[in-house]
Amino acid sequence: MTPSLQASGIYKSYGPVSVLKDVSLNVAPGTTHAVIGPNGAGKTTLFKVLSGEVFADRGSVLIEGRDASARPGFRRVRDGVGRTFQVARVFGEVSVLDNVVLALEARAGNPQSSAWQWLGVRAPAALVGEARDVLATVNLERRADDLAGVLAYGERKRLELAMTLALRPRMLLLDEPMAGMSPGDRVEAVELLNRISQEMAMSILLTEHDMSVVFALADHVTVLNYGEVIASGAPEEIKASPLVREVYLGHDHA
Amino acid sequence: MDQIALTLLNGLSWGMTVFLTAAGLSLVFGILHVLNFSHGGFLMIGAYLSYTIGARLQAGSLWQFLLIALACSVAVGLLGALVERFVFRRLKRVSESYSLIATYALLILCQGIVKVIWGIDFLSVPPPSELGGAVTMGDFIAPSFVLFVIACGLVVFAIMDMVLQRTEVGKRVQSVAIDPWMAGLVGINVNAVLSWTVVCGFALAGLAGALLSVNQSLSPSMGSALIIQAFGALIVGGLGNIRGAFVASVLLGLITSFGDRFVPDVPGLFFFVALAAILLIRPQGLMRGLR
Amino acid sequence: MNPNSISTTRRADIPIFAALLLLFLSVPVWADPGLVFLAGVALVQIVFALSFNTIFGLAGMVSFGHAAYFASGAYAAGLMLKGSDPSLLQALAAGGLAGGAMACAIGTVALRRASGNYFAILTLALAELLHIVISKSTMLGREDGLTGIVRPRIDLFGLVTLDLTQGTTLFYLLLVLAALFGLGAWLMWHGSFGRVLAAIRQDPDRAAFLGINVHRVRLVAFSLSGMGAGLAGAMYAPLAQLLTPEVAHWSYSALPILFCLLGGTASYWGPVAGVLVFLGLEHATRNIVGLSEIVIGATLLFVVLAFPGGLAGGISRMARRRKSVVRQVATRNPAAMAASKEVDA
Numbered sequence: 003m004t005p006s007l008q009a010s011g012i013y014k015s016y017g018p019v020s021v022l023k024d025v026s027l028n029v030a031p032g033t034t035h036a037v038i039g040p041n042g043a044g045k046t047t048l049f050k051v052l053s054g055e056v057f058a059d060r061g062s063v064l065i066e067g068r069d070a071s072a073r074p075g076f077r078r079v080r081d082g083v084g085r086t087f088q089v090a091r092v093f094g095e096v097s098v099l100d101n102v103v104l105a106l107e108a109r110a111g112n113p114q115s116s117a118w119q120w121l122g123v124r125a126p127a128a129l130v131g132e133a134r135d136v137l138a139t140v141n142l143e144r145r146a147d148d149l150a151g152v153l154a155y156g157e158r159k160r161l162e163l164a165m166t167l168a169l170r171p172r173m174l175l176l177d178e179p180m181a182g183m184s185p186g187d188r189v190e191a192v193e194l195l196n197r198i199s200q201e202m203a204m205s206i207l208l209t210e211h212d213m214s215v216v217f218a219l220a221d222h223v224t225v226l227n228y229g230e231v232i233a234s235g236a237p238e239e240i241k242a243s244p245l246v247r248e249v250y251l252g253h254d255h256a
Numbered sequence: 257m258d259q260i261a262l263t264l265l266n267g268l269s270w271g272m273t274v275f276l277t278a279a280g281l282s283l284v285f286g287i288l289h290v291l292n293f294s295h296g297g298f299l300m301i302g303a304y305l306s307y308t309i310g311a312r313l314q315a316g317s318l319w320q321f322l323l324i325a326l327a328c329s330v331a332v333g334l335l336g337a338l339v340e341r342f343v344f345r346r347l348k349r350v351s352e353s354y355s356l357i358a359t360y361a362l363l364i365l366c367q368g369i370v371k372v373i374w375g376i377d378f379l380s381v382p383p384p385s386e387l388g389g390a391v392t393m394g395d396f397i398a399p400s401f402v403l404f405v406i407a408c409g410l411v412v413f414a415i416m417d418m419v420l421q422r423t424e425v426g427k428r429v430q431s432v433a434i435d436p437w438m439a440g441l442v443g444i445n446v447n448a449v450l451s452w453t454v455v456c457g458f459a460l461a462g463l464a465g466a467l468l469s470v471n472q473s474l475s476p477s478m479g480s481a482l483i484i485q486a487f488g489a490l491i492v493g494g495l496g497n498i499r500g501a502f503v504a505s506v507l508l509g510l511i512t513s514f515g516d517r518f519v520p521d522v523p524g525l526f527f528f529v530a531l532a533a534i535l536l537i538r539p540q541g542l543m544r545g546l547r
Numbered sequence: 548m549n550p551n552s553i554s555t556t557r558r559a560d561i562p563i564f565a566a567l568l569l570l571f572l573s574v575p576v577w578a579d580p581g582l583v584f585l586a587g588v589a590l591v592q593i594v595f596a597l598s599f600n601t602i603f604g605l606a607g608m609v610s611f612g613h614a615a616y617f618a619s620g621a622y623a624a625g626l627m628l629k630g631s632d633p634s635l636l637q638a639l640a641a642g643g644l645a646g647g648a649m650a651c652a653i654g655t656v657a658l659r660r661a662s663g664n665y666f667a668i669l670t671l672a673l674a675e676l677l678h679i680v681i682s683k684s685t686m687l688g689r690e691d692g693l694t695g696i697v698r699p700r701i702d703l704f705g706l707v708t709l710d711l712t713q714g715t716t717l718f719y720l721l722l723v724l725a726a727l728f729g730l731g732a733w734l735m736w737h738g739s740f741g742r743v744l745a746a747i748r749q750d751p752d753r754a755a756f757l758g759i760n761v762h763r764v765r766l767v768a769f770s771l772s773g774m775g776a777g778l779a780g781a782m783y784a785p786l787a788q789l790l791t792p793e794v795a796h797w798s799y800s801a802l803p804i805l806f807c808l809l810g811g812t813a814s815y816w817g818p819v820a821g822v823l824v825f826l827g828l829e830h831a832t833r834n835i836v837g838l839s840e841i842v843i844g845a846t847l848l849f850v851v852l853a854f855p856g857g858l859a860g861g862i863s864r865m866a867r868r869r870k871s872v873v874r875q876v877a878t879r880n881p882a883a884m885a886a887s888k889e890v891d892a
Contacts, residue, residue, distance in 0.1 A: 079758035091753040093746055104746050107739045108757040169758060291664050346852050352663040353609040354851050357804055361847035364801055368840025480797050484675050487668040495664065522683045528676035532656050
């Protein structure tokens with residue numbers, strides 16, 4: 003089966019500093035793939051290359067078999083990839099509901115999503131209804147009319163996820179989805195992601211630091227160190243790998 | 257051959273004019289990351305001050321001229337200190353776009369002040385006696401003032417580059433420009449560096465205004481014309497980068513000078529053409545900035 | 548009506564619009580011809596300011612050379628009105644198109660680096676280029692400009708003839724044009740395109756990752772803004788009957804910035820307030836040379852330093868922010884503070 007996302011031979015340097023060297027990974031459809039590694043390993047840069055925020059110097063990125071290496075971020079979104087940011091970014095000046103409405107209006111294939119759309123002073127009721135449904139998926143429907151800038155951090159993350167889901171992606175790229183969340187929020191978030199993964203047959207790639215989250219969610223793990231892939235496999239294999247343990251020495255994990 | 261040499265010389269002189277304007281601008285941008293539109297206004301004030309003082313003292317010699325230029329530089333520097341204290345410090349809290357508008361407003365204010373004090377008529381400053389004529393170089397004759405401007409530009413660049421790269425003070429300025437937080441941690445008095453650098457930037461504007469006052473007719477709109485050219489040089493050279501500004505100024509000066517020979521009816525046209533062209537090809541400028 | 552919805556001010560908008568309309572309608576009744584002329588200028592500047600605010604207040608782009616599009620439209624219309632068989636409609640259309648085309652051209656160069664500084668310099672420099680070209684162009688009358696621009700007669704469907712040489716008639720026509728423009732711009736502002744622009748202003752990266760082609764949207768918005776400015780210029784041509792390169796000068800570009808900041812960029816009607824306040828001020832200080840620049844400069848400076856969002860916007864944003872900070876303190880998560888610095892791994 004064609005992988006949802008396939009990166010082959012990614013090289014990326016910033017000036018003289020080589021950040022990624024020959025990185026390859028596959029995300030099988032409907033699975034969750036975690037990328038882990040110590041700070042400075044290149045996770046963020048890899049994420050940027052996969053999402054289209056930057057382009058690799060060498061190597062290719064294929065989305066559902068089609069070459070997306072030169073496609074900028076917004077085109078990859080239209081190809082079916084949704085992406086969240088490490089620090090959740092939402093439109094703080096408008097309401098929670100309107101954030102999702104915006105995402106719906108921007109959605110590719112949505113009849114009203116062209117830049118040429120002038121009128122439509124009020125978003126159609128169908129769109130608003132759909133927006134409320136999406137908010138319900140992430141348990142935010144109670145906050146629909148609140149200003150997005152007012153949300154607590156965990157709620158903001160959920161709103162961002164809602165906006166991303168509203169785009170009906172077939173693949174999610176999550177940049178450290180658990181960053182900054184309290185343990186309670188984390189448990190909820192893991193449940194949510196598991197549900198999304200199963201109910202929507204969503205392919206997910208995420209970068210993470212929290213090992214318990216990785217083992218709860220991931221079907222496949224890739225380990226980066228100094229820009230290279232040092233291990234790739236099922237979570238149990240990675241857990242048992244002495245090489246990975248050595249790299250993570252000092253981390254509180256058995 | 258003579259024509260080419262003259263065009264070359266004019267181009268260099270033009271470029272140095274732009275650089276003299278851009279030098280202080282680049283300094284302020286490098287440290288505050290704010291494009292100071294009012295730099296043109298203060299340059300203009302420097303020029304007008306030079307006119308007034310020169311007229312009062314009946315100055316004629318080169319040394320008197322240079323002294324007056326220094327005096328104007330100090331005067332404008334003092335004005336700059338006031339502006340830094342009351343305007344620039346407040347701009348730290350304001351977003352980038354609004355900072356631009358604030359300095360733009362200052363420029364308009366300068367223009368108004370000049371109109372009120374000196375009127376709207378064109379004024380001219382007679383060149384000092386030593387620079388009024390021309391110098392014979394081999395086969396052709398070069399106006400002395402053109403050579404003087406080139407010399408000024410080179411001297412100012414040399415001094416700035418040396419101070420910034422080789423002295424303790426310069427290193428402090430650079431570190432504040434690159435990372436003010438870190439600079440503060442290692443014990444540098446960031447606020448003092450910021451204030452003094454800005455004052456120096458303004459002083460440079462005053463100096464440039466006074467030095468260049470001979471080369472053009474003074475009018476309340478001269479500030480804006482020069483500032484736009486300086487901006488162009490800054491962008492092409494890479495924002496915040498003095499060496500880049502120098503290279504860009506010379507390059508743009510030469511292109512404009514040679515271009516003017518082809519289109520003499522619209523002087524300065526090639527400057528903008530070159531600006532647009534360079535930026536279309538290489539949006540980040542020629543050299544990387546301090547930042 | 549949800550107070551936090553994007554489409555907030557709808558209820559207040561209708562009475563405001565009506566009030567403004569009535570105000571302007573009444574002017575020829577109580578004012579002398581000089582003031583009627585000034586009111587006409589106000590209408591022109593309102594169209595200019597509203598066009599500018601589309602990219603400034605809504606999309607967050609600060610253009611320093613908007614006079615270029617006003618001038619393009621003004622001169623285009625002026626040329627058409629000086630030709631044989633002048634038609635106001637054609638002149639207006641030409642003006643709008645000229646302004647839009649110029650904005651598209653300049654925007655293509657300037658938006659390559661849409662960051663504040665680059666964009667500001669490029670829009671300024673390219674506008675200055677146009678200014679130079681206009682002041683050296685013989686066809687456009689050089690420094691003396693275009694004189695003797697005709698105010699044509701309009702034949703409405705063969706039923707009514709409008710003689711625009713009558714100041715009052717021209718004023719009413721300008722009012723109709725301005726009102727229609729205001730309505731159209733309002734619809735755009737509050738429609739989905741306006742929402743997209745507001746999103747781009749708040750967070751362009753987030754918008755991009757919603758699938759929005761940020762660059763193209765900005766260019767489209769910029770061109771539309773130029774079209775509006777061109778239309779304003781085209782309205783100005785028959786009103787003033789004289790155009791000089793001054794309308795392309797950089798200080799002319801400062802005017803819409805001032806209007807928007809003075810009146811408030813967040814509210815749709817802010818620029819209108821700004822125009823009215825400013826023109827009042829300028830009219831009062833017009834006789835002393837240099838004073839208008841001092842007033843403009845000082846006012847602009849004061850507003851930026853004291854009220855970054857303009858008078859109207861600043862107040863409402865301050866109120867909102869106080870409310871949100873209070874709530875956020877109550878629910879703040881200490882872990883969020885640690886995570887708020889992005890880890891570059």
